[in-house]
Amino acid sequence: MFRYTVVAIFKVFHGKAREVDDSLDEFVGFPGIHYNLFISTKRTLMKTKKDFPEGMVPLGKEKFPFHCHPGVACYMTCCKNVDMFLYPYDVLCLKKSLQISSQQFMEQYARLVKGATHSYFPSVMLRLIDDETRACPFLQEDGCGVYPDRPSACRMYPLERAVDRSPEKGTASDFYFMTDHSYCLGHQEEKIFTVKKWIRDQRLDDYNLMDDLWAEVDTVFSGNPWAGEGSGGPKQQMAFTACYDIDNFRLMVVKHSLLDRFAISRDQKRRIKESDIELLKFAFEWLKYFLGAPSSLIVK
Numbered sequence: 001m002f003r004y005t006v007v008a009i010f011k012v013f014h015g016k017a018r019e020v021d022d023s024l025d026e027f028v029g030f031p032g033i034h035y036n037l038f039i040s041t042k043r044t045l046m047k048t049k050k051d052f053p054e055g056m057v058p059l060g061k062e063k064f065p066f067h068c069h070p071g072v073a074c075y076m077t078c079c080k081n082v083d084m085f086l087y088p089y090d091v092l093c094l095k096k097s098l099q100i101s102s103q104q105f106m107e108q109y110a111r112l113v114k115g116a117t118h119s120y121f122p123s124v125m126l127r128l129i130d131d132e133t134r135a136c137p138f139l140q141e142d143g144c145g146v147y148p149d150r151p152s153a154c155r156m157y158p159l160e161r162a163v164d165r166s167p168e169k170g171t172a173s174d175f176y177f178m179t180d181h182s183y184c185l186g187h188q189e190e191k192i193f194t195v196k197k198w199i200r201d202q203r204l205d206d207y208n209l210m211d212d213l214w215a216e217v218d219t220v221f222s223g224n225p226w227a228g229e230g231s232g233g234p235k236q237q238m239a240f241t242a243c244y245d246i247d248n249f250r251l252m253v254v255k256h257s258l259l260d261r262f263a264i265s266r267d268q269k270r271r272i273k274e275s276d277i278e279l280l281k282f283a284f285e286w287l288k289y290f291l292g293a294p295s296s297l298i299v300k
């Protein structure tokens with residue numbers, strides 16, 4: 001039997017860490033959204049969890065010093081010239097924070113890159129201010145303007161996270177790595193953390209959970225499930241809407257009575273109708289079903 005393990009590296013790109021290859025690839029359209037597609041690398045698929053990229057040693061329970069606060073000389077440095085991926089849950093939280101629609105968020109604050117994990121689905125990156133600062137659009141004079149709803153990459157920094165998932169066993173473990181950017185003076189502060197404490201401090205649990213669900217779906221995408229449609233075909237566009245345009249996905253769910261097609265309890269239907277987070281979880285399961293991958297949804 002074919003056995004494999006997928007390791008997804010949730011990587012942050014801060015400051016001058018120019019690890020993204022921004023070569024222009026092509027231009028495609030999604031419903032109401034038009035962006036340039038770029039080639040980049042973010043997440044690495046590996047056969048075993050020992051195959052972490054060279055120089056990356058996972059943190060265990062050891063303590064590390066770190067403190068980011070307005071008193072550090074580098075304050076807000078990392079919010080400029082920042083190449084950052086946005087995951088579906090990031091988009092959901094940010095559009096809620098900004099009180100705009102998901103489509104408006106995508107049009108105003110996102111750009112697409114191709115090949116970040118594989119060639120079969122674009123990734124979404126934060127659209128930076130188009131001047132020499134390349135600042136995050138949410139950066140204000142005194143700091144982050146969306147702090148309570150900042151993306152997972154901003155919460156995770158200075159750590160990076162890898163998830164070692166075995167779909168066959170249904171198990172997953174995560175690993176954390178320390179970044180080493182010389183401009184970040186937070187490492188020289190006296191506050192002490194462990195990974196566990198950092199996750200709690202940054203309220204990362206919900207982000208990690210949702211990012212892991214997203215990674216499962218993206219793994220399905222990586223198998224080119226589009227039945228020869230090619231880049232930007234109708235199925236791929238529908239999948240993009242489900243992942244990144246939750247408001248239009250909600251309209252789609254209502255229009256096609258999607259919830260009524262599956263054995264979903266009345267309580268769960270209510271939760272999905274009331275909560276974008278529950279709707280996004282449904283979207284992920286529905287996409288797996290729609291694309292022929294194992295899904296928790298049961299057809300009526």
Ligand code: SF4
Binds near residue numbers: 143
């Ligand atoms: S979202 Fe906030 S913390 Fe993250 S880069 Fe932008 S301004 Fe900085």
Ligand code: SF4
Binds near residue numbers: 067076157186
């Ligand atoms: S301490 Fe590090 S994370 Fe905080 S503002 Fe400075 S560069 Fe950014």
